[in-house]
Amino acid sequence: MHPVxxxxxxxxxxxxxxxxxxxMAGAAQAATPQQWVKSFWPTAKAAGISYATYQAAxxxxxxxxxxxxxxxxxxxxxxxxxxxxxxxxxxxxxxxGRALLGQYGPLLTKIEKTYGVDRHVVVAIWGMESTYGxxxxxxAIVKGxxxxxxxxxxxxxxxxxxxxTQLVAALKIVQQGDIPINRMTGSWAGAxxxxxxxxxxxxxxxxxxxxxxxxxxxxxxxxxxxxxxNYLKKSGWQGGATWGYEVVAPKGFNYKLAxxxxxxxxxxxxxxxxxxxxxxxxxxxxARLFAPAGAGGPAFLLIKNFKxxxxxxxxxxxxxxxxxxxxxxxxxxxxxxxxxxxxxxLSDSELVKVQELLAQRGLYSGDIDGNIGSGSRAAIMSYQExxxxxxxxxxxxxxxxxxxxxx
Ligand code: CA
Numbered sequence: 001m002h003p004v005x006x007x008x009x010x011x012x013x014x015x016x017x018x019x020x021x022x023x024m025a026g027a028a029q030a031a032t033p034q035q036w037v038k039s040f041w042p043t044a045k046a047a048g049i050s051y052a053t054y055q056a057a058x059x060x061x062x063x064x065x066x067x068x069x070x071x072x073x074x075x076x077x078x079x080x081x082x083x084x085x086x087x088x089x090x091x092x093x094x095x096x097g098r099a100l101l102g103q104y105g106p107l108l109t110k111i112e113k114t115y116g117v118d119r120h121v122v123v124a125i126w127g128m129e130s131t132y133g134x135x136x137x138x139x140a141i142v143k144g145x146x147x148x149x150x151x152x153x154x155x156x157x158x159x160x161x162x163x164x165t166q167l168v169a170a171l172k173i174v175q176q177g178d179i180p181i182n183r184m185t186g187s188w189a190g191a192x193x194x195x196x197x198x199x200x201x202x203x204x205x206x207x208x209x210x211x212x213x214x215x216x217x218x219x220x221x222x223x224x225x226x227x228x229x230n231y232l233k234k235s236g237w238q239g240g241a242t243w244g245y246e247v248v249a250p251k252g253f254n255y256k257l258a259x260x261x262x263x264x265x266x267x268x269x270x271x272x273x274x275x276x277x278x279x280x281x282x283x284x285x286x287a288r289l290f291a292p293a294g295a296g297g298p299a300f301l302l303i304k305n306f307k308x309x310x311x312x313x314x315x316x317x318x319x320x321x322x323x324x325x326x327x328x329x330x331x332x333x334x335x336x337x338x339x340x341x342x343x344x345x346l347s348d349s350e351l352v353k354v355q356e357l358l359a360q361r362g363l364y365s366g367d368i369d370g371n372i373g374s375g376s377r378a379a380i381m382s383y384q385e386x387x388x389x390x391x392x393x394x395x396x397x398x399x400x401x402x403x404x405x406x407x
Contacts (some may be wrong), residue, residue, distance in 0.1 A: 030152065033061050036154045040164070047168045047332075053175045056260055057146045064143065067151040070188045071159050081292045081317045082339035083394065087372055088321035088326060091348050093127045097329045100132055111209070115229035116239030122229050124325040125312060129196040136185070136218065145186045145199070147172050152189070159189075166190045169199030178206075178215045182216050185218065191219030194224035195231075205231040235311040236304070243309060243323035244287070244302035245280065246335050247272040249295070258289040273337040290316060298337040346395055354395055358383060358405040 031039065037058045044054050100110065101123055107117040126132055134310075135141050140142035149170055152163025170190070174181050186192035190199060197206060197218050206215040211228035217224040223294035245264075249255075250271035257270065265283040272289070274280065280301075291299035298315075300320065309319040324335070346354070358364035364379035384391040387407050 014049070026133050031154075033063060033154060037061050037150075040153065040167075043164065044168060044171055049168070049171045049175060054173060057171055057181050058150060061147065061150050061154075062342055063151040063154055064147050064188075067143065067148045067188045068155055071152060071155065071157070081320070082297065085321055085324065085339075088128060088318075089325045090370070092370065093131070093325065094328045095129050096132055097123050100126075101329060104221060104225070108135050108225070108369065111222070111226050111229050114209075114239075115233045115365050117229040117232045117237050118326065120326040120329045121232070121243070121309070121322065122225050123329055124322045125226060125228050125232075125309075126194060127325060128318070128322055129191075129312075130194050131220075132193045133224075141187060142185045143188055144182070144192055145184045145192055146174070146181060148186065149190050149199070163190075164188065166199045168205050173199060173202060177213075179218060183218060189224075194221065195228045197227065197231075201231070202227075205234060213293065231312065232308055235308045237308050240246060240315065241282070241285075241303065241305055243305045243319070243326070244290075244300050245274050246337070247289075247299050247301050248275055248337065249291070249299055253295070255289075255294050258291055261286050261288050264301060264303075272299070272301065290320070293340050297339045298335040346397065346400060350400055351395060354400055354403060356379075357400075 040058075041051075041054060041379065045051075060290060101119065104123075108122070111117075111122065112119050123132075146167070149163050149167040152159045153167050154160075172182065173179065174184060184192065187196065190203065191197065192199070193216075195206075197217060202215070202217065205226040206217055207223065207230050208215045209222040210220060212220075214220075215227065217227050221296075247267070253271060262270075262284050263283065264280040264287050267287060268280065268283065269370055285303050287301040287303050289299060290302050291297070302319075303405055306319050306323065309322050310316070312318070312322075328334075348370040351372055352368055354372075355366075355368045355370070355376055358376070358379040359368065361383065363382045365378060366373070366375040366379075372395055376395075380395065380399065381391040381393045383403070384393075387402065389402075
C-alpha cells in the first residue's frame with residue numbers, strides 16, 4: 001500500500017470511529033436520571049421488586065458526583081506487599097482487635113461453635129474490612145448504597161453491569177425489611193456494614209444471628225461477625241486448621257519451586273522449616289510456597305484456608321494480612337525474618353508525625369491518625385516533588401527526617 005493512501009485511509013477510519021463513538025456517548029448521556037429510573041423499572045420488576053419499594057428507593061434519584069469521580073479514577077496505587085502489611089497489621093489494629101476479642105468473648109464463642117471458624121480470623125477480617133466498624137462512622141466514606149449503585153448503573157461504562165446487578169440485590173434487601181433504605185449505607189462501590197458485603201454477597205451469606213428477623217450487618221456485631229464466619233464456612237473453611245505457616249528456607253534454596261503445590265512433608269524434605277523447628281501439625285496437607293521478596297524476606301507455606309480467605313478479597317496481600325493479623329490477635333509475634341527496606345517501617349507515632357508535618361505545610365488535610373492511605377500518599381508525593389526527590393509516595397525514616405529538618 002502507498003504510504004500516503006495508508007495514512008489517508010487511517011485518517012478516515014479514525015474520523016468515522018470518532019463519529020460513531022461520539023454518537024454512542026451522546027446517546028448514553030441523553031437519558032436524564034428520571035428517564036433512566038423509568039427505563040430500569042422493568043428489570044427491577046422482573047426481579048420481584050414492588051413498585052412501592054422502587055419508588056421509595058429511586059423516586060428522587062440523582063447521581064452522586066463523588067461516586068462518579070471515584071469510579072472514573074482507575075489509578076490504583078500499587079504498593080510493595082510489606083508496606084501494605086505494615087499498614088494493614090498495624091500496632092493499633094492489633095491492640096484494638098485484642099480488646100474486642102475480650103469484649104465480645106461470649107458472642108465469639110457462640111459464633112465459633114456454630115460455624116467452626118476461628119474467632120481470631122473473624123475478628124481479623126472485621127479489622128481489615130471496616131477497622132472494626134470505625135469506617136462506618138466516617139461520613140466521607142459512608143454513602144447511601146442505593147444511590148451509589150444507581151449512579152454506577154446510570155453512568156454506563158465499565159462498572160455499569162456491576163451497578164445494575166448489585167442495585168437489584170440491594171432493592172431486594174430493603175424490600176425484605178432487613179434495613180430501611182436511608183440506613184443502608186456503604187462504600188461508594190456498594191460494600192456495606194461491618195463486613196463490607198456487596199449486596200449479592202449479603203444475599204448469599206448474611207445471617208440473622210440474634211434472631212430478631214433482620215440480618216443487620218450495619219448495627220449488630222453478632223449478625224455481622226456471624227455473617228463473616230458463615231461466608232468463610234460456605235467457602236470451604238477447614239475447622240481447626242490455620243491459613244499457613246511462616247517458614248525459613250535453607251541457603252541456596254531454589255525459589256523457582258514456589259509455583260508448585262506439594263505436601264508440607266515434601267516441602268520439609270526440600271529444606272523448609274518453621275522458625276524454631278516446630279513440626280507441621282498435618283504434614284500431609286497440600287501447600288503452596290509464597291515468598292514475595294524471595295530470599296530477601298519471609299516465606300510462607302499456604303494451605304487451604306488461605307484460599308478461603310481470598311474468597312473475601314482475591315489478593316495474596318489481603319489474605320496474608322488477615323492470616324498474620326489473626327495470629328497477632330491470638331498473641332503471636334511478628335515474622336521472624338525481616339522484609340527488605342526495613343528503614344521504610346515507621347511506628348504509629350512516627351506516621352502521625354509525618355501527617356502532622358505534611359498538614360503544617362498545607363499539603364494534607366485528612367485525619368491525623370497514622371493511617372497512610374491514598375490522601376497521605378498524595379501529600380507525600382506533592383512534598384517529594386517540591387523538595388526534588390523521587391515522588392514515590394512512600395513513607396520512610398528518610399522522609400520523616402527530611403520533614404523534621406524543615407525542608
Ligand atoms: Ca439480627
